[in-house]
Amino acid sequence: MNMTEALNKVLSGEELSREETKDILVGITHGEFSGEQIAALVTAIQMRGTGVEELLGLRDAVYETGVSVDIDCDRFIDIVGTGGDRKNTFNISTCSCFVVAGAGYKVVKHGNYAATSSSGASNVIEAHGVSFTSDHDRINKSIQECGFAYLHAPLFAKAMKFVAPIRKALPFPTCFNLLGPLVNPSRPGCQLLGVATLGQMRLYSSVYQRLGIDYGIVNSIDGYDEISLTGDFKVKTGSMEKQFSPSDLGFAAVGPQELEGGATVAEAKEIFDSILENRSSEAQKNVVLANSAFAISIVAPQKSLSDALALARESLESGRALQTLEKFIDINGK
Structure with missing residues (x-):
């Protein structure tokens, strides 16, 4: 054409x-x-x-x-947000990845540098001294030895560099902004996706149904592209669509200021580390636990939500989530 x-x-x-x-x-x-x-x-x-x-x-x-990646395990999940909600939250989905991996489930996250916040997934991971790679052996070593691997988008999605100048020149988001969650080069069979609008929830749900992916899509009613616990949130899977409140998970509602990600990558890293070291605020911890629980319920659908939440809490409070991060850095450090 x-x-x-x-x-x-x-x-x-x-x-x-x-x-x-x-x-x-x-x-x-x-x-x-x-x-x-x-x-x-x-x-x-x-x-x-x-x-x-x-x-x-x-x-x-x-x-x-682009460049594809073959992962040597049968079932793994990606946890990702569409971005663009302009809320400048801390790295909730990336933090949740380490909690889910610490709970014993394989996670392959696909991400990039920040677009609208101070620190994207690639920013906070790179700040830990990690070297990004497209080497299949190292990626699979990471997933096998610590349960987590990270795929830095520019190393894989070659087409996106050709549209980058257009995206930068246009003063509004385009169809290319919707692509990130759908082009993980490892092609995960499970994904927890955070979206900023209910319209996006409907769009991605139709796409996932066509692809046959086990999915959960979350949207906080006040516009966060993740479970923010700042109010009610909606969750849609292939078999369920339901609105939850923080109290349904046993959590108190949190204020938007408690989710702020800082003004610099260094500040974002400190928040990130404080959560995995289990010394963060209760609000920060609970938001990560909520997102992790729903991710576990997607990759392990036989688990009830309450069981998934208990697994997430045990991963974080026992130190296994932090150990996953430390092992990941050891494998992938510069």
């Missing part, structure tokens, strides 16, 4: 097919379209709203042009 046909189709209100969208992004990586054409197309898609087939097509293109 050429760009003129694609633009005419989108401007008339139609959605591109999965194959058409894939071909467009692959064409972008081959330099077939001008920056103006790409900007026009993504703007038109954004004004109409990204469709399920379009998001699947973009995902296909990223995988086709």
